[in-house]
Amino acid sequence: MPKPRRSNDWGFPRWRGYNDSREATTVRLCDRHGCEERGDCPAPKSPNSPDRWYFCQAHAAEYNKGWDYFEGLDKEQKAERAKAERQQSEGYAEASHYGWGGAGDGSRSADEMRALELLELEADADFAAIKKAYREKAKLVHPDVKPGDKEAATEFQKLQIAYEVLKVGEERREWRG
The missing domain is CATH 1.20.5 (Single alpha-helices involved in coiled-coils or other helix-helix interfaces)
Incomplete structure (x- = not known):
């Protein structure tokens, strides 16, 4: 009679997660010839077909580079x-x-990201830092400081627009809660 096997889910506290086991798992390899990486990125074999290739991330990117979805x-x-x-x-x-709200987590629009780039700030900058950076940069190129300088005037206008975009975005986030 075979010796009874001990269960993988014994004792307290559990040292492994639930449904974890010690058995080997099956891993699908990349369908690209000669590649030994994990193939977990599905890609259609032909347009409008349910059949899929399974590539590693590098080969999926290469395959999808020239893909015409509407072919x-x-x-x-x-x-x-x-x-x-x-x-x-x-x-x-x-x-x-x-979702989980907060600055720098994808809650900013592309326009806001460009505005932050113009102000030379990180994506997770709070509004106090935005205001401070805007004021510092605006003081340098303000038309009263540099009268008659067209480049400074256009730079000042860019800074004003960037600040307005960020201010509206901040108000929208506060309104949503």
Whole structure:
């Protein structure tokens, strides 16, 4: 009679997570010939086909670089698919305020990121740092300080726009809670 095996889920406290085991797991390798990396990035074998290749991240990026998502579709089908994709992604954009909020976590728009770049600030800068950087830079190129200098005037206008974009974004985040 075989010796009874001890369960993997014994004792307290549990030293492993629930449903963890010591058995070997099956790992799918990259479908690219000769690659021994883990193949966990699916890519379609052909347009509008349910069949998939499974590549490692490097080979998936190489495969997708030249991929035409709309290949083989006529103009109406392309428009219909693009509309469906936009509708699906708009749902994610609408729900973004339910996530973990905070500066530097993807809650800033592309315009806000460009404004922060112009003010030479990091993505997670708070509004006090934004205000301070704006005032310091604006003092250097203000039209009263440099009268008649067109470059300084355009730089000052850029700083004003950047500050306004960041101010509106901050007000929007405060309003959402």
